[in-house]
Amino acid sequence: MSKDPLLQPYQLKHLTLKNRIMITSHEPAYPEDGMPKERYRAYHETRARAGVALTMTAGSAAVSRNSPPAFNNILAYKDEVVPWIRQLTDACHTHGCAVMIQLTHLGRRTGWNKGDWLPSVSSTMAQEPAHRFFPKLVEDWDIARIIEDYADAAERMKEGGMDGVELEAYGHLMDQFWSPATNQLDGPYGGGTLENRMRFSLEVIDAIRQRVGEDFILGIRFTADEAMQGGITAAEGLEIGRRLKETGQIDFLNVIRGHIDTDAALTDVIPVQGMRNAPHLDFAGRVRREIGLPTFHAAKIPDVATARHAIAEGLLDMVGMTRAHMADPLIVRKISERREEEIRPCVGATYCLDRIYQGGEALCIHNPATGRELTMPHELSPAAETKKVVVVGAGPAGMEAARVASERGHDVVVFEAAPDAGGQVRLTAQSERRREMISIIDWRMEQCIARNVKFSFNTYAETTDVTSENPDVVIVATGGLPHTDVLSEGNDLVVSAWDIIAGDVKPGRQVLVFDDAGDHAALQAAEMIAKTGAHVEIMTPDRSFSPEVMGMNLVPYMRALQDKDVRFTVTYRLKSAKRAGNRITAVIGTDYSGHTEERDFDQIVVNHATVPLDELYFDLKPRSKNLGAVNQEALIFGRPQSLEANPDGEFALFRIGDAVSARNTHAAIYDALRLVKDI
Structure with a gap:
């Protein structure tokens, strides 16, 4: 047997977990x-098939109708959930993987204007900033019904074959009762004493245990330290842990540190890139040591070395690698087969979580098969016939195309105009806080080198360069160039956000950053400018700034910008620019009226995404078999391309990523995977 700490079995009550790696409860929507x-x-x-010991479903499966999901969560209050749960658990059990689910009542962390339009309830009437709604102060009859709802939901999960349930007590109704900051009740469930504040959760636990019996795992994911003024302190959190243990009904603790009622607080609980790894691991180890219950934990544990340390040093009994498994679901198999160097790294972009609120589903920034397992592969099969594949461009789209083609056994050549691979990702990684992004490229480069992909850097490929390779397939992934030609006049007076990020243009002293793309580039450029001590105004015609960045990724930018001379202006549009001595006059308007005004700056930066660099594609198009056409239905449903409009054509031709239109890193990589996987 392996001596790797991560691969040792763990006995949780009557349940044997085959190793120490788990996926903690989360809702991919x-x-x-x-x-x-x-x-x-x-x-x-x-x-489960790849070897994880325990997978937890449903971050926040709703137990009550007046706890409508904040996003697309599982409705555990419906009887019809049982057969679907049974199919899921049976599938995972086939591979020796235990399955649990997280049950919760959201309390004030939801709204009334969804689901059945019932008022949310809580132990406080105070608004939760993140969701903005005002709850009703819970009554005794609400409490009695919700306790019954919890027991009913747990019984459904047992009937569905689950190995256990985890109760959610961080930011939700249970710990809203616990926290002095959010318990305004009098009487047996309030009044200030910890005994009263814990009464509701202990009654829930007792009701569940009576319903499911002893041969069913029951744990709780709880905040052992809210890390906020007036909230649950570490000392009180540890006491809560002791009292949970004393019930004799709780089988494990899953440790959280922090509170989640604002975007900033949530980001400290679930850190994003640029923040340190495993910030709460030692605290979780303290909980394990002082309470003595089986202890789980996950918070930016992205790599095997950190996970192994957590187990080897006795900090945890089971280590959660949740976002890491979104990046690479094959982690356990690769550890077992001593292929750790092949693990696709989690880069901390947290596109997965932000995407839930932006687009209604969790997606990994650089593994487009995650969440698309029904149509996209995590493992590639060899091609029936070896082909010569030429890829032009070594940004994220081109590197993914080269990786997928080479893994399938094709002979691959990559042309890249720059001295290094990476494209816009390499520029993004110029920011110290976002340097983890370069792993998107580095991992693909390692995979390509291992499969003998030939790279020609510093080569601005032309038609003859491509055709001299006698390709069967050509993939144009040349990306795009910053688009700054957006003003009625004065376009020659502005620079792009990428000019600032790349260091090609020195920041000014009084700078307008006009952003109508709403992505990272504007904020990244503004941060670099602000760090020089300059005054920066970030302007957008939208009603909110940077809508593509979203809540958790916005937090580090705000922390970097708000203590500097930076102002945010919404609902105004830069119309034109004109020279005024050694300064630039910005003519500013609005989409809402005919109002205009003029203000002077010494630099104007425009972020208006990119325009495709597509000249080579159009030069090659007449010589291609498919004339560049894509069968969109085949692309959508994961089937091979079969268009051949030009019988005299020499090769199949496709373009992907920003060479088609300005999108994002995930879109570029997804383009490549779903196209090249069947070549």
Whole structure:
């Protein structure tokens, strides 16, 4: 047997877990009508098949109708959930993987204007800033009903074959009762004493245990330190842990440190890139040491070395690698086969979580098969016939195309105009806080080198360069160039956000950053400018700035900008620019009226995405078999391309990523995978 600490079995009550790696409860928002159907099952089964010991479903499966999901969560209050849960658990159990689910009542962390339009309830009437709604102060009859709802939901999960349930007590109703900051009740469930504040959760635990019996795992994911003024302190959190243990009904603790009622607080609980790894691991170890219950924990544990340390040093009994398994579901298999160097790294971009609020589903920034297991592969099969594939461009789209083609056994050549691979990702990684992004490129480069992909850097490929390789397939992934030609006049007076990020243009002293793309580039450029001590105004015609960045990724930018001379202006549009001596006059308007005004700056930076660098594609198009056309239905449903409009053509031709239109890193990589996987 392996001596690797991560691969040792763990006995949790009557349940034997085959190793120490787990996927903690999380909601990727894949349910359909509140049910975990085929897509949901495929997501968890893929990770079970690869060897993870325990997968926890449903970050926040709703136990009550007046706890409508904040996003697309599982509805555990419906009887119809049982057969869907059974299909999921049966699929995972086939691979020796235990399955649990997280049950919760959201309390004030939801709204009234969804689901059945019932008022949210809490132990406080105070608004939760993140969700902005005002709850009703919970009454005794609410409490009695919710306790019954918890027991009913747990019974459904047992009937569905789950090995256990985890109760959610961080930011939700249970710990809203616990926290002095959010318990305004009098009487047996309030009044200030910890005994009263814990009464509701202990009654829930007792009701569940009576319903499911002893041969069912019951744990709790709880905040052992809210890290906020007036909240649960570490000392009180440890006491809560002791009292939970004293019930004799709790089988494990899953440790959280922090509070989640604002974007900033949530980001400290679930750190993003640029923040340190495993910030709460030692605290979780303290909880394990002082309480003595089996202890789980996950918070930016992205790599095997950190996970191994957590187990080897006795800090945890089971280590959660949740976002890491979104990046690479095959982690355990690769550890077992001594292929750790092949693990696709989590880069901390947290596109997965932000994407839930932006687009309604969790997606990994650089593994487009995650959440698409029904149509996209995590493992590639060899091609029936070896082909010569030429890829032009070594940004994220081109590197993914080269990786996929080479893994399938094709002979691959890559042309790149720059001296290094990476494209816009390499520019993004110029920022110290976002340097982890370069792993998107480095990992693909390592995979390509291992499969003998030939790279020609410093080569601005032309038609003859491509055709001299006698390709069967040509993939144009040349990306785009910054688009600054957006003003009615004065376009020659502005620079792009990428000019600032790349260091090609020195920041000015009084700078307008006009952003109508709403992505990272504007904020990244503004941060670099502000760090020089300059005054920066970030302007957008939208009603909110940087809508593509989203909550958790916005937090580090705000922390970097708000203590500097930076102002944010919404609902105004830069119309034109004109020279005024050694300064530039910005003519500013609005989409809401005919109002205009003029203000002077010494630099104007425009972020208006990119325009495709597509000249080579159009030069090659007449010589291609498919005339560059894509069968969109085949692309969508993961089938091979079959268009051949030009019988005299020499090769199949496709373009991907920003060479088609300005999008993002995930879109570029997804383009490449779903196109090249069948070549």
